[in-house]
Amino acid sequence: MQNQMLLRQEAIxxxxxxxxxxxxxxxxxxxxxxxxxxxxxxxLGLAFLKNKQEDEARKTFKNVLELDKSNIIxxxxxxxxxxxxxxxxxxxxxNNDFIEEPGKSKIVTLHRLTGKxxxxxxxxxxxxxxxxxxxxxxxxxxxxxxxxxxxxxxxFRLSKLISNGNEYRxxxxxxxxxxxxxxxxxxxxxxxxxxxxSFPSKVQSNLVLPDDFIFDxxxxxxxxxxxxxxxxxxxxxxxxxxxxx
Numbered sequence: 001m002q003n004q005m006l007l008r009q010e011a012i013x014x015x016x017x018x019x020x021x022x023x024x025x026x027x028x029x030x031x032x033x034x035x036x037x038x039x040x041x042x043x044l045g046l047a048f049l050k051n052k053q054e055d056e057a058r059k060t061f062k063n064v065l066e067l068d069k070s071n072i073i074x075x076x077x078x079x080x081x082x083x084x085x086x087x088x089x090x091x092x093x094x095n096n097d098f099i100e101e102p103g104k105s106k107i108v109t110l111h112r113l114t115g116k117x118x119x120x121x122x123x124x125x126x127x128x129x130x131x132x133x134x135x136x137x138x139x140x141x142x143x144x145x146x147x148x149x150x151x152x153x154x155x156f157r158l159s160k161l162i163s164n165g166n167e168y169r170x171x172x173x174x175x176x177x178x179x180x181x182x183x184x185x186x187x188x189x190x191x192x193x194x195x196x197x198s199f200p201s202k203v204q205s206n207l208v209l210p211d212d213f214i215f216d217x218x219x220x221x222x223x224x225x226x227x228x229x230x231x232x233x234x235x236x237x238x239x240x241x242x243x244x245x
Contacts, residue, residue, distance in 0.1 A: 041074075042064060170183070
């Protein structure tokens, strides 16, 4: 019996290579020897689905929901099976739990999308990267190809947090030929930003940015899309203006 992590990597590689019979066998082995591994069960369900074994796929995803009724991946695939929709490949990663942590992660709909052909190549769970532009943040894939752009209000906030030391992880959450959603998760909060949440809720809207949270001239102050961030940043700008007087 192989080490669980080695088996996991073999299962992922089999899926990447679209070797679905092999993926089925490896994931079944993981479950047999290591119990109800939800990640392996979801991989198994997808492998069954891709191998045209729809009944087995449905049964597997339902087993996942018996253990975790809110499991996003299982629910999504069961819905696709019910609606007879084609299921896109998923890159499974232990960090891709898609659990939203208040203030630390957010599901975002991208603007300025790439073309349909490029969107069709993207996979749920695929890691992407944030690239700071002059007036917005572009999301690019591992080949440095543009996927889409963050809304300007989120670009505005994250640009400053990144320039002050924060780090973020971005993965594809949902994709079709007409839209693309990503999950952005804060992975490192710098000392300079230690009192600033990345994604403030309305409850947190009275948070005041510190005096040394200085804005670059190339970031558009006027582009604010959410009420809570507008109040937040107006307060910060008042403090900056007083400091300049």
